Amino acid sequence: MKKILNMALIGILVLGLVAVSGCADTTADGATEAETPVYKIGTEPYFPPFEYADENNEIIGFDVDLMNAIAEDQGFEIEWKDLEFDALIPALQSGQIDVIASGMTITEVREETVDFSTPYINAGLALAVAADNEDIKSVEDIAGKIAVVQQGSTGATKADELKEEGIIEEVIYLAHVSDIVLNIQSGRADFMINDLPVTKSYISQKPGVIKIVDDQIQSESYGFAVRTGNTEVLDLINAGLANVQEDGTYDEIMSKYF
Numbered sequence: 203m204k205k206i207l208n209m210a211l212i213g214i215l216v217l218g219l220v221a222v223s224g225c226a227d228t229t230a231d232g233a234t235e236a237e238t239p240v241y242k243i244g245t246e247p248y249f250p251p252f253e254y255a256d257e258n259n260e261i262i263g264f265d266v267d268l269m270n271a272i273a274e275d276q277g278f279e280i281e282w283k284d285l286e287f288d289a290l291i292p293a294l295q296s297g298q299i300d301v302i303a304s305g306m307t308i309t310e311v312r313e314e315t316v317d318f319s320t321p322y323i324n325a326g327l328a329l330a331v332a333a334d335n336e337d338i339k340s341v342e343d344i345a346g347k348i349a350v351v352q353q354g355s356t357g358a359t360k361a362d363e364l365k366e367e368g369i370i371e372e373v374i375y376l377a378h379v380s381d382i383v384l385n386i387q388s389g390r391a392d393f394m395i396n397d398l399p400v401t402k403s404y405i406s407q408k409p410g411v412i413k414i415v416d417d418q419i420q421s422e423s424y425g426f427a428v429r430t431g432n433t434e435v436l437d438l439i440n441a442g443l444a445n446v447q448e449d450g451t452y453d454e455i456m457s458k459y460f
């Protein structure tokens with residue numbers, strides 16, 4: 203008897219919970235609130251100052267603040283997804299995420315598989331070597347050398363071109379910029395090709411490890427990416443971006459990180 207009573211009590215509790223959660227988006231006067239859309243945004247958050255974790259393991263950075271400002275302006279919510287850089291486009295295509303905000307360069311090749319927002323910042327590729335390297339003083343000195351780059355990045359594409367042209371000897375592909383620098387430090391690779399603002403940020407955080415020998419081997423602009431044809435989300439991002447650029451929020455975020 204006691205058992206049956208307990209079961210009944212649990213049943214009532216469960217029913218109660220279902221009822222409460224069922225009411226969640228009904229306002230006091232009984233009207234149903236318009237649901238705030240939640241978009242999943244993918245990023246590789248080891249790329250300061252664009253996306254990285256702070257002391258509390260919270261994801262912050264230029265892209266993160268900018269995307270949050272756009273979301274606030276356009277009335278949507280964000281769920282951040284941490285992915286490897288070369289997994290971002292496949293994740294977008296398969297519907298695992300809705301947007302990429304990851305310091306992603308707008309390229310013609312990528313435009314065949316995703317749609318980009320209007321460009322939100324200019325960046326470019328820099329060539330860096332170990333701080334004590336006397337051998338490589340510019341891009342002219344890389345013949346026969348070994349490059350290290352981030353997997354799936356435009357730096358990797360650039361290094362591939364140099365290898366195909368027979369200029370450099372080998373290309374090492376790694377997932378994170380911190381590992382790339384380790385390969386320079388250990389002498390396993392001679393030079394790295396990476397986004398200038400990120401390489402600069404590394405140098406200011408850890409001076410004396412690497413140095414830049416060419417700060418513009420390729421100029422680039424970043425965009426937020428959505429699935430091809432997803433104008434619904436793209437329009438929100440472009441409208442929000444224009445608004446936050448106009449109302450000064452963009453400049454505030456800029457001066458926070460640069």
Ligand code: ARG
Nearest residue numbers: 246249304305306307355356
């Ligand atoms: N801008 C480069 C590219 O689009 C590298 C971006 C890497 N971003 C990152 N969060 N790891 O290929």
